[in-house]
């Protein structure tokens with residue numbers, strides 16, 4: 331008989347009942363250091379007092395009103411995002427995949443309104459992840475995500491990650507947009523080099539193509555800048571955000587320039603819950619804390635510390651780990667052992683990591699993780715590696 335929860339997840343036998351900072355407590359009382367942060371969602375850890383206060387204050391005042399009316403918390407958050415980024419305008423969603431839906435719609439509507447209705451094709455790259463909606467899986471294009479779910483939404487050209495010749499050959503006047511994660515998350519913490527992001531921007535400018543960055547995982551301070559593309563000194567026309575922006579409350583967003591968003595007039599898009607008062611009250615507080623230069627400087631210091639210690643860990647366990655990759659606190663350990671074995675060994679010793687493609691385990695700790703917790707992280711990861719090494723001996 332089918333489980334009462336649709337069995338689309340192979341869940342670990344862990345049930346967390348409370349959390350504080352970078353730590354989670356299991357129903358049996360065991361404590362786990364959370365280096366996954368709900369896959370880069372709990373940007374400020376668990377039960378951050380300022381977020382709890384923002385949520386409860388809003389909960390006592392007003393939970394929900396329709397987007398038919400003004401929502402002050404939504405206005406505040408939109409203004410803060412516009413103030414701090416390339417964007418002129420923001421639409422709020424509940425998730426990353428909904429942000430993908432709008433990014434695709436916005437790019438197509440842009441060309442439709444410019445009198446080029448056949449300019450609908452969107453270029454994406456192997457290893458990408460853009461969510462689980464019909465547009466999201468069609469954008470990623472991998473067999474793993476699309477098999478059995480046809481007919482797929484048409485209009486995506488899938489190129490090999492890093493294949494510049496294929497990219498240049500694919501460019502034509504039917505291409506509406508290029509959609510790319512500056513750092514692939516699910517794909518195994520694969521960074522697009524800064525010079526390649528610059529090259530993409532130049533290519534898009536030369537051809538009039540819209541450039542869409544998916545910063546759902548790498549954005550909101552994760553890399554030590556508010557958004558990852560800031561490291562490369564280029565900006566997109568449209569950007570998808572989610573995960574960390576709500577600090578654990580479901581919230582996503584599409585940010586865009588005035589020009590890119592010009593087709594999205596009243597009635598062309600909407601969402602019942604998107605930008606709901608509760609979500610935006612929390613999102614505003616997250617933004618206030620994370621967009622602060624001193625906070626981001628601290629993220630970079632913490633990231634430097636973690637990375638240095640991880641390099642040491644790789645050197646100590648060369649049979650288990652191969653290398654460290656990533657930027658800021660979006661780090662991956664490329665494994666020599668089977669990555670899921672390392673994740674499972676982590677469960678046994680009390681540390682949570684997240685597997686990714688390319689035999690990588692992801693470390694996406696809360697951005698405010700303390701130096702003491704970083705030390706503990708290394709001790710626990712070493713214990714997990716020791717266990718895997720013993721199992722393989």
Ligand SMILES: *Cc1c(COP(=O)(O)O)cnc(C)c1O
Pocket residue numbers: 424425426427428459460461462511515516544545546547548572573
């Ligand atoms: C998680 C993720 C998504 C999808 O977000 P959901 O909130 O799960 O719909 C899209 N793009 C990237 C890069 C992601 O990491």
